[in-house]
Amino acid sequence: MIPTLLITGLVAFAHVVQGHYTFVRIKADGEWKGPLQYIRNKTSPYDELKYYEANFLYRYYNWPTYIIDRPESVRCGRDNMKHAGTTEVLTLKAGETIEIAHQREEPSGWTDDMFYDCPDDRGTCFHKRGWKQDFNHPGPLLIHLSKAPDGQDIRTYDGSGEWVKIHTLGLTNPQYNQPLNWTLYRDEPEHITFKIPEQTPPGQYLMRMDLLWSGVQSEYIKIGEDGSLAQMYPSCAQLNIVSESKAALPNGVKIPDIFQPLEPGMTTTMDMMENKKLDENYTYPGGPLWDGDKVLVDKPVVLG
Numbered sequence: 196m197i198p199t200l201l202i203t204g205l206v207a208f209a210h211v212v213q214g215h216y217t218f219v220r221i222k223a224d225g226e227w228k229g230p231l232q233y234i235r236n237k238t239s240p241y242d243e244l245k246y247y248e249a250n251f252l253y254r255y256y257n258w259p260t261y262i263i264d265r266p267e268s269v270r271c272g273r274d275n276m277k278h279a280g281t282t283e284v285l286t287l288k289a290g291e292t293i294e295i296a297h298q299r300e301e302p303s304g305w306t307d308d309m310f311y312d313c314p315d316d317r318g319t320c321f322h323k324r325g326w327k328q329d330f331n332h333p334g335p336l337l338i339h340l341s342k343a344p345d346g347q348d349i350r351t352y353d354g355s356g357e358w359v360k361i362h363t364l365g366l367t368n369p370q371y372n373q374p375l376n377w378t379l380y381r382d383e384p385e386h387i388t389f390k391i392p393e394q395t396p397p398g399q400y401l402m403r404m405d406l407l408w409s410g411v412q413s414e415y416i417k418i419g420e421d422g423s424l425a426q427m428y429p430s431c432a433q434l435n436i437v438s439e440s441k442a443a444l445p446n447g448v449k450i451p452d453i454f455q456p457l458e459p460g461m462t463t464t465m466d467m468m469e470n471k472k473l474d475e476n477y478t479y480p481g482g483p484l485w486d487g488d489k490v491l492v493d494k495p496v497v498l499g
């Protein structure tokens with residue numbers, strides 16, 4: 196049961212209309228693909244109300260997704276299955292390094308100069324308004340893969356199977372008694388590049404991309420009472436991974452289950468939320484990390 200006070204808090208958040216984000220672009224084989232090419236689109240505005248009655252009415256494209264939303268919204272973005280069949284499938288080699296880029300403008304405002312001829316070979320930029328494509332929330336970038344069941348076309352797969360985390364980009368040089376420095380929470384975030392593990396078995400996969408802002412708990416705000424829930428910004432690419440690997444994928448996690456408020460990394464102290472200091476034993480959300488070889492508890496390496 197999610198009480199009314201919490202929902203009121205969410206509504207207050209939701210009024211900050213402008214400039215959240217969605218990952219909308221992939222660079223593979225050294226080339227930026229088109230906006231939303233290979234990435235399932237979302238429906239906007241979209242009504243989560245029917246799923247959870249106390250939820251607020253509608254959300255726009257770049258607005259956050261919460262754990263009280265529909266499971267499909269938490270997995271791959273609002274109404275993504277409606278767009279899956281018309282989304283292309285990107286063939287990639289296991290071991291390939293790719294880059295992704297996000298967009299903060301709502302689709303109705305998209306213009307070519309937000310995607311093409313961007314400085315520094317970025318996949319997105321924001322010439323006109325003088326905005327850089329930064330992130331307006333602190334938190335870790337999380338990349339997960341989920342393999343479609345054998346014989347099932349990825350364009351019909353809803354992500355209800357297991358997900359394996361293959362990349363996290365979190366804190367820069369974390370120290371227990373220093374302010375936090377989130378790697379992507381900067382005026383000019385670095386390029387988001389990562390590798391599809393070489394050991395990934397061949398097959399069709401969803402790749403979930405998210406930069407998650409954890410929820411908060413304090414003396415005054417308790418989990419499940421009145422407080423804030425983590426904000427998620429998921430979107431999913433449809434991949435066909437070509438691979439020589441005979442390895443098996445490790446066991447994964449289920450979504451939305453792993454993003455419940457009591458799961459590791461999903462709720463922090465107020466101090467951590469305000470970037471004042473790192474919580475003891477903080478673990479990045481989204482389950483353990485597979486480095487292609489081992490499955491690791493996904494924690495920042497704290498310098499002291």
Ligand SMILES: *[C@@H]1O[C@H](CO)[C@@H](O)[C@H](O)[C@H]1NC(C)=O
Pocket residue numbers: 230231236237238239240256302303
């Ligand atoms: C993606 O969805 C948005 C909002 O629903 C819509 O405005 C836009 O035209 C769609 N884009 C593509 C490429 O389908």
Ligand SMILES: *[C@@H]1O[C@H](CO)[C@@H](O)[C@H](O)[C@H]1NC(C)=O
Pocket residue numbers: 367376
């Ligand atoms: C965060 O780390 C970056 C990269 O090392 C550095 O340039 C920046 O000054 C740091 N910010 C703070 C507030 O320490």
Ligand SMILES: *[C@@H]1O[C@H](CO)[C@@H](O)[C@H](O)[C@H]1NC(C)=O
Pocket residue numbers: 459476478492
């Ligand atoms: C620390 O975090 C790990 C991973 O999330 C968890 O398994 C463990 O129980 C935590 N330890 C304590 C003392 O909270």
